[in-house]
Amino acid sequence: MEAAAISARAVVKSFGVGDARTLALKGADFRAVEGELHLIVGPSGCGKTTLLSVLAGTLECDQGEVSVLGTRITALSNAEVTRFRRGHIGFIFQQFNLIPTLSLLENVSVPLLLQGAGRREAEAKAAERLAQVGLSGRERQRPSQLSGGQQQRVAIARALVHEPRLVICDEPTSALDSVTGHQIMDLLSGAARAPGRCVLIVTHDPRIYGYADRISEMEDGRVTAVHSGESLSSFIHAATRS
Amino acid sequence: MFLIALKMLLGDRSKYWMLVGGLAFSSLLMTQQYFVFQGLLSWTTSHMRNMRASIWVVESRVDQVNETKAMRDTDVNRVRSVDGVDFAVPLFQGVLKARTADGADKMIQMIGLHSGTLYGRPPRMIEGDITQIRLPNSVIIDTLAAETNRLGAGLGRPLRIGDTFEINDREARVVGICQTERHFFGYPYVFSTYDQALQYAPRQRKMLSMILAEPKPGSDVAEVARRIAAETGLRAYTVPQLEKSTLRWVWTNTGIPISFLTTIILGFVVGVAVSGQTFYSFVLENLRNLGALKAMGAGNGLLAGMLLLQSVTVGLIGFGIGIGLTALFGLTVAKGGQPPFKMEALFLFQALAAVILICALAALFGIRRVAKLEPAIVFRG
Ligand SMILES: Nc1ncnc2c1ncn2[C@@H]1O[C@H](COP(=O)(O)OP(=O)(O)OP(=O)(O)O)[C@@H](O)[C@H]1O
Ligand SMILES: [Mg+2]
Numbered sequence: 001m002e003a004a005a006i007s008a009r010a011v012v013k014s015f016g017v018g019d020a021r022t023l024a025l026k027g028a029d030f031r032a033v034e035g036e037l038h039l040i041v042g043p044s045g046c047g048k049t050t051l052l053s054v055l056a057g058t059l060e061c062d063q064g065e066v067s068v069l070g071t072r073i074t075a076l077s078n079a080e081v082t083r084f085r086r087g088h089i090g091f092i093f094q095q096f097n098l099i100p101t102l103s104l105l106e107n108v109s110v111p112l113l114l115q116g117a118g119r120r121e122a123e124a125k126a127a128e129r130l131a132q133v134g135l136s137g138r139e140r141q142r143p144s145q146l147s148g149g150q151q152q153r154v155a156i157a158r159a160l161v162h163e164p165r166l167v168i169c170d171e172p173t174s175a176l177d178s179v180t181g182h183q184i185m186d187l188l189s190g191a192a193r194a195p196g197r198c199v200l201i202v203t204h205d206p207r208i209y210g211y212a213d214r215i216s217e218m219e220d221g222r223v224t225a226v227h228s229g230e231s232l233s234s235f236i237h238a239a240t241r242s
Numbered sequence: 243m244f245l246i247a248l249k250m251l252l253g254d255r256s257k258y259w260m261l262v263g264g265l266a267f268s269s270l271l272m273t274q275q276y277f278v279f280q281g282l283l284s285w286t287t288s289h290m291r292n293m294r295a296s297i298w299v300v301e302s303r304v305d306q307v308n309e310t311k312a313m314r315d316t317d318v319n320r321v322r323s324v325d326g327v328d329f330a331v332p333l334f335q336g337v338l339k340a341r342t343a344d345g346a347d348k349m350i351q352m353i354g355l356h357s358g359t360l361y362g363r364p365p366r367m368i369e370g371d372i373t374q375i376r377l378p379n380s381v382i383i384d385t386l387a388a389e390t391n392r393l394g395a396g397l398g399r400p401l402r403i404g405d406t407f408e409i410n411d412r413e414a415r416v417v418g419i420c421q422t423e424r425h426f427f428g429y430p431y432v433f434s435t436y437d438q439a440l441q442y443a444p445r446q447r448k449m450l451s452m453i454l455a456e457p458k459p460g461s462d463v464a465e466v467a468r469r470i471a472a473e474t475g476l477r478a479y480t481v482p483q484l485e486k487s488t489l490r491w492v493w494t495n496t497g498i499p500i501s502f503l504t505t506i507i508l509g510f511v512v513g514v515a516v517s518g519q520t521f522y523s524f525v526l527e528n529l530r531n532l533g534a535l536k537a538m539g540a541g542n543g544l545l546a547g548m549l550l551l552q553s554v555t556v557g558l559i560g561f562g563i564g565i566g567l568t569a570l571f572g573l574t575v576a577k578g579g580q581p582p583f584k585m586e587a588l589f590l591f592q593a594l595a596a597v598i599l600i601c602a603l604a605a606l607f608g609i610r611r612v613a614k615l616e617p618a619i620v621f622r623g
Pocket of ligand 2: 048049050
């Protein structure tokens with residue numbers, strides 16, 4: 001059996017108190033393995049983003065256990081989780097979240113700088129990454145000078161620059177047109193081929209289901225089905241036809 | 243990351259200039275007001291630098307140098323007889339009215355020096371010879387008195403040696419011009435001998451304003467002053483004592499310190515308000531970016547350090563500009579000593595500390611906000 005990149009058991013997370021309380025995760029179980037591109041799909045409001053946040057260690061869950069890359073992050077202190085994210089996780093957000101006042105090069109160097117790398121070294125690696133996503137020669141530009149798809153490519157460069165073993169993406173293509181979305185997914189599925197890496201993507205977008213090695217389906221705060229191999233093809237077939 | 247922090251701030255031009263401007267204004271207000279205040283305070287003790295004496299003996303109820311209560315002429319001899327006193331001389335000090343060539347009345351600060359010693363004479367003569375005030379109806383005036391709009395009025399030019407004017411219907415002939423430090427009351431100095439000053443001043447039963455004394459060489463000034471006070475029942479101040487007492491008097495009896503302090507505190511408060519507000523909104527606008535940094539593994543400590551660096555940086559730049567403007571003010575507007583202006587290095591450091599405190603406070607609100615920030619917000623649309 002493949003090595004587990006993530007395993008989560010019985011994760012419960014609620015927001016708010018009293019009447020305003022919503023139970024976003026109601027005992028979700030989840031598993032992803034190294035070397036795969038894993039999609040989390042499901043209807044709006046079913047808890048995808050919440051689960052992703054918990055798995056990424058950016059949100060503390062109320063109950064349950066989460067292990068990421070062999071570390072039980074639910075047992076770590078706040079500072080330890082922060083250090084863990086810094087070392088092992090790359091992030092790609094729906095809104096790209098590049099820092100507008102920094103150049104592309106500076107934006108991409110941030111994860112390395114956070115790890116304490118020197119500026120020269122960080123920028124050299126960042127330039128390499130930018131070249132890999134097809135943006136060489138534009139290192140000094142600002143994010144606002146780029147199209148959405150280009151910005152998302154910068155975000156991918158940033159997420160991969162420190163060679164994290166887990167890459168977390170929330171709706172990476174939903175702000176993009178179909179062609180650009182496919183370019184982005186090509187880059188991400190390429191990234192998933194790196195040894196020992198897992199790329200985890202939350203999406204609404206059936207057009208990109210075909211990139212998945214495995215799909216976890218969520219409904220109402222739980223993971224209700226996991227598709228891979230044969231069942232994956234039929235799931236994708238059904239989803240894209242409707 | 244600290245370079246990144248600075249670039250984040252510099253990238254937001256309007257906030258950056260707002261912060262720098264607010265802090266520059268605050269620094270300017272604090273330092274400029276303080277230095278004018280210091281200048282004004284120094285005017286209150288300028289008598290002591292214009293009539294230098296080691297011991298100042300005054301009537302027992304007088305507690306500052308600008309106030310006089312007349313003593314008996316015989317008090318001079320009582321002071322002279324105190325052990326340790328080398329010599330003691332009378333001094334007349336009073337505000338009199340002088341009449342200029344065109345018949346206008348101008349107030350002057352009349353000083354009557356002991357004719358034999360001329361002890362208490364002004365520190366620097368510009369023209370003429372101080373000993374000439376011993377001649378009948380002769381005075382030495384300071385440069386302020388000589389000005390065209392002071393005693394020179396009616397002549398259309400500054401007063402010169404040989405010119406005359408009137409004090410209380412008596413002629414006063416200028417035999418010299420001296421340099422003085424400006425006095426708090428704003429009246430120019432006119433020096434004459436003690437006896438002539440009494441002639442110029444309206445006749446009163448007691449005319450002696452002060453006694454200036456010098457201790458014997460090698461004796462302790464403070465000790466001699468203490469002995470004079472004990473033996474004569476008068477008050478005897480050393481220079482530092484009288485300076486302190488005069489300043490205390492200004493603090494307790496005039497509204498000047500309070501009004502300046504209010505402005506200085508206002509400068510501080512405005513600085514806190516403007517920069518705190520601006521910086522906080524800068525932080526709020528950057529919350530998504532800060533959240534993204536946090537998600538990517540920036541700890542609270544690092545983010546706090548970044549915010550602090552940003553605010554202290556604008557603080558230092560603002561302070562630099564503010565101090566520059568204050569210095570410019572000192573070199574231009576206040577050049578002629580009007581308004582008075584006295585730079586003090588110590589206060590520059592205090593103002594710098596205040597500005598850094600302002601920045602730290604401003605950053606603190608942002609730091610608290612960022613500490614509470616859930617990095618997961620960046621996943622929300
Ligand atoms: N910070 C929050 N405060 C309060 N309620 C929240 C918060 N975050 C999520 N929720 C609620 O939790 C539930 C799950 O939200 P979540 O964002 O995880 O769903 P999702 O599957 O990502 O939805 P979508 O597809 O629309 O992004 C929703 O009912 C949502 O309103
Ligand atoms: Mg979502």
